[in-house]
Amino acid sequence: MEILRCEGVEKVFGKGENQVTALGGINLSVERGEFVAVVGASGSGKSTLLHILGSVDKPTKGTVTVDGVCIDKLNATEAAIFRRRKVGLVYQFYNLIPTLTVEKNILLPMLLDRRKPNVEYFQTIVETLGIADKMESLPSQLSGGQQQRVAIARSLVYRPAILFADEPTGNLDRKNAGEIMDLLKLSNRNLKQTILLITHDEKIALEADRIVTIEDGRIAGDQKRR
């Protein structure tokens, strides 16, 4: 079953002589439960694509449908609510709220909706990610690897339709990077979580079921590995 569909997505920055085409007509479809890696060199447009898919940015042209919702037509408020409930975003630099405890950071998307979390599911996530004993800590009191686990927990807490991860291991050492990748794979297999991972590291990409290669804002390759 298709969970993500991109049709002719273009993104142009600047005007006139300064105009830069970051994405030049991306067509992409992702099935529910897939683990897709998008690889490309620096400046190839992969992060721009992730922002558009995550409804943080809008395409200049084309349509994006996530879990049946055409997100390029959403206004700022609708996009924010969509982001909160339907997608999980994991960044290279964690982007945790430094003033909230780990527990509050993880629960934030639900708290914004004034919803109570499923305690059992919450416990499963934090125990799986190995951060159950860090709930009362502040992000600044954790290591980089632990902070990234918190970011992953936060992206999973709302059971999103799809999880977008932008270079999630880019700021970590090899050991921590391996552990984070294992956790992503675990959530993909055990929780049937659809994941779209962006990376420039081909070794990391090899962990995914499918590898999409982007070059100069266009899809240059799409290879299913499993």
Add this chain to the structure above:
Amino acid sequence: MWKAYSLSYMKHNRASGTSIMAAAMTASLFLSLLCGYVYNLWIYEMERVLLEEGEWRSSPAYDLQSGTMPKLLAVYLAILTIVMLSLILIIRNAFEISMHARIHQFGILASVGATPRQIRVCLLQEAAVLGLLPMIFGSLLGIVLSYGVIEAINVFAADVAGRHRAVFSYHPAVFFVTFLSSALTVLFSAWIPAGKLSRMTPLEAIRNTDGFQIKKRKHSRVLALLFGVEGELAGNALKAQRKALRISNISLTLSFLAFSIMLCFTTLSDISTRYTYFARYQDAWDIMITLPDTEITDFLLTKELQNYSGVQDAVVYQKAEAVTFLPEQLQSDALVSLGGLETVAGIQEAEEKFQVSAPIVILDDTSFLHFCVQTGITPKLDGAIVYNQIWDSVDSNFRYKEYVPFVKGDSRSTTIYGIGSDTQGVKIPVLSYAQTVPALREEYQDYALVHFIPLTLWEKMAEQAGGAESDTYIRILAKGDASLAGLNSLEQEIVRFVSKEYRVESENRVQERLSNDNLIYGMKVILGGFCVLLAVIGIANVFSNTLGFLRQRRREFARYMSIGLTPREMKKLFGIEAFVIAGKPFLITLPLTLLFIQFAVTASYLEPMVFWAEAPVLPVLAFAAAIAAFVSLAYYIGGKRLLQCDLNETLQNDALV
């Protein structure tokens, strides 16, 4: 290289430059106001001494010849230092915000070999360039403001007795001191953050993640309860900005507290004066003439004054001090039942007698005869009427006094002893013991037996009694409704008439009331002005913070956006922060002001409702509303600019460039 770097930064970061310029101008304005005002105070004092003593002589306050520092100069230098230090603490934040935003840039510069000294000098040069014009402008504005303060004092205190009009003056040396202290203040304010920044290692600076951090777990329980998770986020953000907002919090709270207490104090003072003075003497006088160094026996215009056109009643009187010895058994029954003089007045008994003050009021004969009629006795000029009342200090307070009879009232004569005379005392007949007094603008002692005697009797006993005060008074009640114009005109006519033969000083009730109102109003305006200036510092600090939002809080709001906070919820965050900043002074001030009111109302024995009926609720609320409006405006501008900028890029970087 540094010049090009600084110029480029200033050109492209006008907002942070503006807050530095505003800070420099505020500091200069305050220092200039202080220097200008103190200089004029010094000139005024010199003029006063010259006017009073005819020549300039060194006084303890200005001991120029002794070689020690004149007191006023020492006090001025101390105040100047305190103000400079306070201003450094206040405006430092503007420099800190601007410099903090560039930590990453300086980290890069340091990594390619810029020395800490080069970085420090670059920042100080920027501060000097940005601050130069505002310092000049602020100094000039301060001069104008000090002129305004001097003129305002002249207007409001125009009728204060013994005060001469102050003429504003200025000296180039004052400007030099002002500018020097401003420059030192601005440079020291820049020096502190510049020093901190230059001491950072390149790695620390490059890795600087920007944004606000907190070191310990915080819970904003009240805000979370009131506004949900947005309340908690706003509360924590405010806690993380605690240092940056400290000056705003202090300035806004102090200004609001000072404003509220000042208004409550002046209201209480106004009520008190009205109750104890204006209301009490409303019908007792319209015009008062004082004849300095004139004996009542030497004043010969009494009849002419009493028949003067426009005068309804005129009483000429002089006061004399005397005592009497009251045998224990002469105390009234009411006084004895209260515990006697010892309990009520604290007067000690000696040889079964109390020494009691027996002030004498010598009335012109006509007025004394009228007083006889008023008290219901046959008008006669050969005795005294004794005011037979004593304040019951046991069962009543000074604000709402109750009285009991002082003596039994069956004694037909009394012996009084003039103060300062060495006589054996004068025995005078008592015509009556009265419970009333003639309408005079006099307040009688609480535990004294006042003796009203006619001039005829005084002429006979003056030499023997002695103790007369040096001045004679004329109390005049005007015919018809006493308007200010009518009283002024009658006052002038009478002064003209009496001053032909006697030296006179005069005042009239309406004018005195207006002068008193003017003085209180002036005090409110000047102190209120200082409160407003203090609030301006706080608000300027809030503006400086919110204008720096773009750099400081971009990452924070990008994170919120990535999690799914809607624009409306982000605006709500700003709203909550503004609400807390503007609400905190109110919440702190309210209980403190209520405590002050409770204390002051109790201490002045006023009925609380009398105060609350005139409580300055509206001006206090208006002040609070103005603070709230400006803080909201600052957040509106800062928030709008932040939400308008593209936050996507921020999410990908670990540092802002």
